[in-house]
Every structure is written in structure tokens, then in C-alpha cells.
Amino acid sequence: MPRFNLSPSLIGWFFYHDCERYLRYHATPEKERADAGIPAVRAGRSAVTQALMDAGIRWEEEVIRTKLSGRARIPGGAGPFTDRSFSIEESFNLLPRLSPGEAIYQATIPVSVHFLRNYGLDPETYRFSPCRPDLIRMEQKENGKSRLSIIDIKASEELSITHRIQATLYALILDHALDLLGIDLEVDLSRAGIWLHGKEEPEPFDLHLNIRVVEDFLRYRLPEILEEPPEEVPWHITSRCETCEFYPYCRKEAETTASVSQIPGLSPVGRRYLREAPWNGGNPINTLPELERFLADRDNDRHLENCGSLAGQGDRLRATVRALTTGEVVRGTGTSLALPVYEGVSIVLTLQKDPVSGRVYALGFRRSKGKKVYGTPAHEAIFVAQNPDDCTRVQREFLQALAAELEAVDGYNREHEWADQISVQTYVYDTYEEELFNQLLNEAIKDPATAEMALRLRFYYQDPGIALGFCHPAASVSFPIVVLTREIRRLLALPVPFTLRLPEVLAAIPSSRFPYQLSPNTLFWNEQSNAMKSDAVIMAWSGARPEATGWIRQEIARRLLAAGSLLEGLRERVKESLVRWPENFRFPRPWDAATPEVSRLLFIAEYESSLGARKIQELRSRPPAVRIRDGISIPVRKIEGNFWKVLSPLDLATFEQSQAFSYLLVPDGDAGEEALLAFDDLRYRASPNPGKSGVCFAHVRDTIVNHAAGEVRGLVLEVTYPWNHQPFSEGDCAVLNPRFTDFVTPRYVDRLLALDGEPNNPFIRLLRDPRGFAAPVLESEEVIADARRLAGDAGFTKSQARAFSRMIESRLTLVWGPPGTGKTHFLANAVLSLVKARKEHGKRIRVGVAAFTHAAIENLLVKVQDSVEGFGLTAALPIYKLRSIHTPGGKRCLEVLPHDRVETVVGYPSLLLGGTVHSFERLEKFLPSFDLLIIDEASQMRPAELAMVLPLLADGGRLVLAGDDLQLPPVILGAYPVPEDGLPGLEDSIFAYLRRRDDPEHPVYTCQLLENWRMNRTLCRFPAETLYGTGYAPATSAIAAQKIALAPDEPGEEWVEWVLDPECPLVLCILEGVQTTVENPTEAALVTRLVGALRERLIDPESGAPYPETEDGDYRFWRSGLFIVSPHHAQIGAIRNAVSRIRDWKYPPFIDTVDKMQGQEAECAIVSYGVSDPETALAEAEFIYSKNRLNVSLTRSRAKCVVFLSRPLLEPPLDLVQNQKAAEGLTHMLDLQEFCRAHGDVRTFSLDDKAGIRLTVMRAREEE
Secondary structure, three states, X not given: OOOEEEOHHHHHHHHHHOOHHHHHHHHOXXXXXXXXXXXXXXXXXXXXXXXXXXXXXXXXXXXXXXXXXXOEEOOOOOOOHHHOOOOHHHHHHHHHHOOOOOEEEOOOEOOOHHHHHHOOOOOOOEEEOOEOOOEEEEEEOOOOOEEEEEEEEOOOOOOOHHHXXXXXXXXXXXXXXXXXXOOOOOEOOOEEEEEOOOOOOOEEEEOHHHHHHHHHHHHHHHHHHHXXXXXXXXXXOOOOHHHOOOHHHHHHHHHHOOEHHHOOOOOHHHXXXXXXXOOOOOXXXXXXXXXXXXXXXXXXXXHHOOOOOOOOOHHHHHHHHHHHHHOOOEEOOOOEEEEEXXXXXXXXXXXXXXXXXXXXXXXXXXXXXXXXXXXXXXXXXXXXOOOHHHHHHHHHHHHHHHHHHXXXXXXXXXXXXXXXXXXXXXXXXXXXXXXXXHHHHHHHHOOOOOHHHHHHHHHHOOOHHHHHOOOOEOOOOOOOEXXXXXXXXXXXXXXXXXXXXXXXXXXXXXXXXXXXXXXXXXXXXXXXXXXXXXXXXXXXXXXXXXXXXXXXXXXXXXXXHHHHHXXXXXXXXXXXXXXXOOOEOOOOOEOOOOOHHHHHHHHHHHHHHHHHHHHHHHHHOOOHHHHHHOOOOEEEEEEEOOEEXXXXXXXXXXXXXXXXXXEXXXXXXXXXXXXHHHOOOOOOOOOOOOOOOOOEEEEEEEEEEEOOOOEEEXXXXXXXXXXXXXXXXXXXXXXXXXXXXXXOHHHHHHHHHHHHOOOOOHHXXXXXXXXXXXXXXXXXXXXXXXXXXXXXXOOOOHHHHHHHHHXXXXXXXXXXXXXXXXXXXXXXXXXXXXXXXXXXXXXXXXXXXXXXXXXXXXXXXXXXXHHOHHHOOOOOOOEEEEOOOOOHHHHHHOEEEOHHXXXXXXXXXXXXXXOOHHHHHHOOOOOOOEEEEEXXXXXXXXXXXXXXHHHHEEXXXXXXXXXXXXXXXXXXXXXXXXXXXXXXXXXXXXXXXXXXXXXXXXXXXXXXXXXXXXXXXXXXXXXXXXXXXXXXXXXXXXXXXXXXOEOOOOOOOHHHHHHHOOOOOEEEEEEEOOOOOOOOHHHHHHHHHHHHHHHHHEEEOOOOEEOOOOXXXXXXXXXXXXXXXXXXXXXXXXXXXXXHXXXXXXXXXXXXXXXXXXXXXXXXXXXXXXXXXXXXXXXXHHHHOOHHHXXXXXXXXXXXXXXXXXXXXXXXXXXXXXXXXXXXXXXXXXXXHHHHHHOEEEEEEEEEOOOOEEEEEXXXXXXX
């Protein structure tokens, strides 16, 4: 067995490269590499690598000398600090002597054989050299005790995976060494820090998730990688490979073997999937010919569906393999929404960044066309910094020159009629240039010399980061920057291997009108990236070759010319796939808003609307065959009247889940497809009429369904025709497509602008100073005393009584109601107690109730209606729902107040009125003001929605917001940056925004309900320990002791019996050996087996017997016995199909998303995540790993919850930790795993030995 040399740094770099060969080759001692068949590498460092190391040394010395002056123990000796270190003995003598805030620099920590054996590693095989963390600092905890914290110093701008892994290993090794030596010092294993370049303090990060990842790696993956023969260790070439010494060897091997690694954009996971070929009868796919043979059979495309980056890519892969093997340029079938057909002025940008200083040092743009604006057909501006301090100047000059080009068009267009105005389109070649440009604008806004100009530019080149500003654009801009590589991937397959490098792509698609050749100079070009190498700028700035700045200028000019030529060549080849004409250019004006909060909300509302429109447009831009296959587009033929026959199989579940408010109906054929792609959703978002758009609007009024087949066979359509469009005739074929509608954003805008014009309006006061808003209410002591007495008679719990006291005394109350805490019961009785008390003292009381959904509004009104008699208010409190009633309970007992009758209730002394915020806003002029305004489901309501109804609150009236921001949040499409204070922004729910601004230790206006009326002790304990605090507990001993009861039966499958054991309320089932994307048939089959057993044996708590074999029995089973929750519609469909086959259901099974389950409960819940593909999980990280969604799923059941997760979901790529929200959700999943393991039993069941499919079941037992 060979020996291997390991270190925290090497392991960190392995995680960065995600390459088994990287680790195997580097861990093998140099003297043994030749015998192992590992190629030799050249010694020495590149100029860039050396410059990076020198920068790191300078930053370390700056931190030690200035940031930690007098607070760091530094090793003695001569020379640079970085060449010194404390010995092992010195280090462990110094550590106990550190004072709080003091650090030791370059301590030496040995890695003992015991540390290795803890992870099953043989010390004779695996060797760690002693570790030297940059800093070990003594930190003082809040309780006065001290602990040691690891801090690494890095001359980087942001935390990387490498930094996290390295610091995590240091912490684990230090903790083990201190324990082994018997030194009574605690190591902080919850947080470590990276001291990033230019920062005053280290950037902290959470260690919990990193520790789990690292420990699993040491135990399992590390031995698997290093025990394989070097020639069998997997590898793949990516853009990160070029920093590896073995890259030339790997690239040559990929070329000589025709490896599939030549496919541009093939991810490491996709490469691994092809190599492992985990489908039945699959053979490893390592070469392009092997992939070509595999793809020749189109039935094999189904095997690609189980890998996120390969799913739906069969045609794309066929085109790419053909291009690489034949040298052809192959047209795809996609359509580009971004790349315009033509523009009046095109501007190509490029920006280059120095990795050493982190500064943008070379910038340029080339403007083409627009002679009648500028007097010249083209203009080029290039700026190169002469030294690091010159970067600010060239960045300013670049922005000034770019702004001048755009201002010229803006001025020209203002002086001309619309038909004579000019459009502008800006381009970059690669995504890194777009990122650098947005960063440049963000930094320029902070510079007083460029702030005004940069803000104007950012108004046009919009990104979500602008939401944090104080001034915002009043109009959205579609595709202000087009990234050419993104459009090339969408439209073409090129004979260019590995990566879409500009010189090779230009050679593949030259322009006949504007030919240009770009020869890549190795001084400037990497092989795997379009970013410019920094060798030349290092030469210039170091003084070695000052003339190198001139070389850089010439290279920037070449790149701009090349990108412009490529743009023309691309257009020549894909003109049939282009549908967009850019708008005539204008700088968007700012919102005329006096308050930054209103301006921010206006931008968010319009930005979210534009993203929603783009999302629908992107769905419609997919190839027609793909749209029809996925149920996005529905081919139909008119039969008679309004009836249309569906011409392709349309899954009922898919249609129901994706059903739109309105559709676009276009004739079948090229003309209809062209009209569809050209349709501007944003322009017509609130229009009931298609005008001159060339498409028909359609509403689905009814469906004709074959329930046995689970298919939609026909549709009843109400069609609105555009101007000059003949009605469809019988026999005509057409295609139905989704349409984006948004009737509310224009009303949000009107309301926000109206509020902005009102000085000191309550909405702005609430946002700016919620604690000040929560002032005492002017209420008599008699009323308050009587209200408390009445609430006491209603049987409030302790936490409910505290919340009620706050509610009657304060203008603002947040009722934080975790699952099962009786929020609706509390609100209903609180309303009635206050109404009764005020009426008894002859005082008026008018109550408004609004919420995110009709169901929430009506549930609360029904609860009040059912309780009025107990308060003696049957005839004294009129209860109405505005406009319409939607729920069965509401239809049973509520009365509708039509809009034309609202004036009749104005004089009522007592009134309870429920409605949506939009209904209230429409009728604001006719309604009385409310003494009490209750907003239920406020954790799903955004601030702009509250603004619609808050003006109805009377001066001095009470505002109550009820919700739980740890359950489902509002739908947010934009990726908004986290504000500097780390608190939720105005894009989040109003509840989250306000709750997180209250004092967590001594809340001013937040009251948490704690007593749980739903879940048993075990089900309640997990969310209590992880989210809500230990006070969250079952309200009574009877609730705490709830268990499911199963009728006796012959023993079934062992795993089923084990999972359904009533003594184990919380069960986690981890599926292993299956890889799927969003539909997991194996998991669906397992869920179905549990469903079958429960339907046969589950005892109805009301009757004490199994649910009867009747329609009512099925109804009660699915409404109160069992829920099944899954995040993806595809998995929901798979489970529905599987469940439908086990019996003839007389009531449809309740299988749906968690969104449909919030607020509901059942005896049992089964949660099926389905996803077992790491790329799918990573692509949907904030959705799949949503802590809130998992919390809602786990808290629906009273007595039993079974959760299915796949092993890959629990072991995702460490890139996930870079996403804070996703990392929090993964931590919650891992906490669930630990909870079930710690409080019960673990067993693994083999489901298919041949396929290697296993089910590991962890079940938490009921504890006293």
C-alpha cells in the first residue's frame, strides 16, 4: 500500500477542484510518483502565482503589524513573519497564557495518529504534516469563559470553499490535540474566521455544516479516492484545472482519447454520471464515440433525465458531439429572447481584473453604428492603469466615456419623433465581464466623484443590488446587457472543445460582413478561460516592462474588434431564431418619491413583475416539441362553440398545477409561433384585451377530463381576439400557451406614490420606527380590565394571555404563531373579547381582517362567527366578507357584502369586515376606518400589500400582524443582496421585516405563542430544539401522548412495519443508490406501499375503527388521516399515479406541495423530496433546501411524520455553503437526521441488492 502526504491546504484545494485525480496525484510523495505512473511536472511558479503569494505575505504582515498591533504573539527570529513559526512545545505553552483578544501567529499543531484513527485512517498510510494556522485567537464568550478561535489570513476578496475547508480542519485538529494533551481549553467549533484583504476584522463563518462535510470526507471519500490505482482515478477538465500542475497532461490525454471532457460546459457531476452509467445495462461513457453511439438511440435520452445538467439535453449533446467530431457548426432549435434582430447602436464592453490586487485595471468599449447621432460610424475607448493606484482614475474615465455615449443617444431621441429614434444594445462576450461591470457600477456609486453618473448608468444596467439604494429607476429594462457566450450555447453547437474561448469561436463563426481573426497570445490567454492573464500587468506594475501597458491596450482593442465581428457572425447564422427588437433608448427616470423606502418598494414591485414576465417568456421560447412534452404548450383543435379538443397527451396533475389565469392562443404554424415569441407580456400584463399584439387571449372555463387515464382531453375556452384577427373556425388548429398577467403591481405603484405624498403617514412610520409605532393605546382601564376578564373566560393559555395583553395595550402587536399554537382561535377570541368590552362601555369597535389568501380570511371570520354566541354578540356584531366567498366553511355561515352595498355599513357601531387588501383598497373611500386591523398570514404578505389596507386604520387604532416567518415566505423572484445590517429587506414579508427589528431578548411588540395544540411530544420537540425554543411544547398531556393506532394485520414488509411503528412518531428514510432529478419512481413506490398499509390499518380517532371502504371513508382518510407532501409537481404526479393503481379511490388522494398544506393538519404526514441528483439540488438550492418548507412539512401531522430524503441531498457539493439560505436549510435537514439518530433506532434495509438500492431508516421514539 503506498503512503500519502496530506494537509489541510491540499484537502481544501481538492474541494475547490472537485477532482479525484488532483488529490490522488498531489498526495502521492514526489519520489513515488514515477513508479505509480503519475507524470512529472515542471518545477517553478508562474509570475501570477508568485505575485499572489507575495500579496498574501504582505497582507499577513499588515494584519499582524497594524490590525493586531500589540495583540499577537509573533515567533522570534529574522526575516519575514511568514518564514517563522513557533515549535510544537512553544505553541502549547503559549496557548493557555493568551489573554482575551490576544492571538498567536503561526503556532504548530501536530496531527496525531489518534486523530487519524478516529476517522478510520491508517497512520502508516495517511500522513499529515504539522499544521500552522495563521492565527489562534482567545475569544471571550458572553458567559465570561474563553475559547480559542481559528483565523486564517487570506489576500482574497471573498470566502472560498478552500478557505472554509482549511480552517475547519485546523479547528478539528487543534481541538483533538488539546484534548489529547489534557489542556483544559475550549476550541470554538461553531465558528471560524477568514481575515479577507482590506478588512478590519475577520469574516466569520459557521463551522457546523463544514465539520460534517469534512468528517464524512475523511471517513469515506478520502480512502475511496486514495486506494484506487492512479490510472483508474476519475478526472475531468473544467475551467479551474489550469491552476493545477497536471493540467497539460490531462488536456493532452483528453485530446488523444477523444474524451467527453472536450464538451464545453460539461459539469463534473455530468461527467461522473456518464462515467458511472447508473442505469440498467449501462456501459461507461468516456469518449465522444461512446457518447455518440449511446445518443443514436433516442430512447436513451430518458437515462439523461436523472442528472440535473444532462436532463433534457439529448438534442444538445447530439449536436455538440456532431460538431466536435465533424467540424460542423450545428444550429439548435432554441430561440433567443435576449439577442436582438438589430439595434441602432451596439456597444461591446470588456473589463479585466488583476487577481493580485483585486482591482479592475483594463477597461474598454467599442461603439458601432449610430453615425447620425455621433457623426462617426464607430468609436473605441480603452483605459489601462499604469499602476495599482491608477485603477480608480481609469475606472472613472471609462464610466464617463460610456455615459457620454449613452447620453448622446438619450439627447438625440428626446429631440426626435419615436419613428426616428435610436435603439441601443450593450454586449459582453463572457459572464465574468458582466459581473465585473455590475461590481464596478456598485463601487462607483460609493465614490462621490462618480456617484451621480454611476447611478444613472445603473438605472439602465439594472440588477437586484440597486434595491439597497435610496433612489430607484421607474421603468425596467429588458436585457440591458447581452452575454454572447450565453446566447451561443443556447443557439449553436460549435467545433470548439473544452470551453468557448473567443479566438476559436470567432474562427468557427466568422462574419462575412466584418471578418476578423484573433490569434491568442500566450501572454494574455489562458486555455480554459476568456479572462485575461495578468502576466503583462504584473510586468508593467513591477517596473520590469513599463511598456506592457501598451501591449494590454492593443489586446483590449483586439478583443473588442473580435467580439463585434463575432456578434455579426452569430446573427448571420441564427437570424431565424431572433425575435426581439430593442426599445428606443432612454435613461430611465427615477421614481418621484420623497422617501427611500417608497422608492425601494416601487422598484421591487416593478422588478418582480418584469422577472415574472421574463420567466413565462423563457418557458415559451423553448423548442415547440419540448414545450408540448412538458405541458407548457397545448395543441388544440376547435370542435364546436367554445369546445376545443386537446391533440397531445396532457397530464391532468401537470395541467392543474400549472394552470394560468390567462393564456395566449395562436394559430398552429410558423406565423403563430412568430407572434407568440414576439408577444410582450409586460406591456399587456393588466390588459383584458390583446389589442394589436397579434395573439388571442384565452381563459379556460372548463375541462373535459378522463380521470381513469389522468388526462385532459378537452378544454372550454373563452377567446378574446386581437384587432383585425378573424375568429377561429371549426377544425382550425391552434396552440395554447401560458401568459403572464399582473393586475396588482400598477395598483401598488399608485398606492405607494399616494402614501409618499402624505407627510408622516403611518405606513412609513411603521417601516422606519416600528418600536415607536407600538405606542400605548388610549383605552380606559375599565375596558382593558373587562377585555382581560373576557379573554380569561375564553381559556387562553399563558402565552396567548400575554399576547392579548400586548394587543389591547399597544398600537402594534406581532402575534408569532408557530405551527399548531391556535393562532386562529386566539385571534377570534381576542377580537370578540375586545368587541364585547368596548360595547359594554358604549364604545364603537370596527374590525378589519385581511390576509394573503381568501381561505385565511374566511377561516378567521368563520371562527369568530362560530364563537359569537358564547360572547352574547350574535345580533350585535355584523360579520361580512367583501365581494365573494370561496371556502365551504365560509359559504356555510358567512354573508357577502357586495361592493355596491358597502355604504350601508358605515354607521354600524360594531362591525367585522373581512377582505383582501385589494378589496379594501378599492372601497377605501366608502368604508369606515378600523379601530382594530388584523393581518393574518402576514409572513406571506409583502410591505406593498400592507400599504393597500393600512390607511384604513384609524388614528390610534390597533394593528395586529399574525404569522410565522419560519413557515412559508412570500414568493420572491429576484436575488436581492442582504442589507448591511443582515436583517430582512423590503422584498421579504412585512412580518419578517418587523419581527427581526424587535429586541429578541426584550421584545417590544412581538409575542410568541408557545403551547402546541396539534403535535405530540416527539414531533414538537424537534422544531422546539432547532427553531422555536424549548418553551414550544404540547399544550396538554393528552396532546403530548398522541399516537397513531393500527388495526392488527398479517405482518407485511419488514421495512414498512418498522417505519409505521406507532411508538416512533418521527421517521427519516434515507434512500441510497438512486439518482433522479425531480421525479423519483423508486421513492414514489415506497411512499405508495406506506399509503396502502395505512389505508388498510389506520384507525380513525373519531370512530375508533379503520376508515370504512366508502367514499366518506376515503374522504376522511385523505382529509384528516394522511397528507403527502412533495416539493416538485413531477414527484407529486409520480406518487399520484402510483397511488391510483393500488385501489379504486372514491375520493382523490391529497398529494400536493407544501404550499397547499400550510395551516392544515392530519394524523399522519409523508414527505417525499424525490430529488436525489446533486446538480438539481444545487440549481434549486434555496427551494429544495428551504428551511421554512421543511418546517411546514414536518409540522402538519398530529401523531406520525415520515420523511423521505436521498443520500445525495444530505451530502451536496460544498458549493452549497456559499448560499446562506440553502446552507441553513441543509443544516436543518442534518439536524433532523441527528435528532432521529440520537432519539431512537437506525436500520438499513436492502431493497435491491443487484442495483445497490438501500433504505436507511432512522426513527425517533416517543419519550416521557
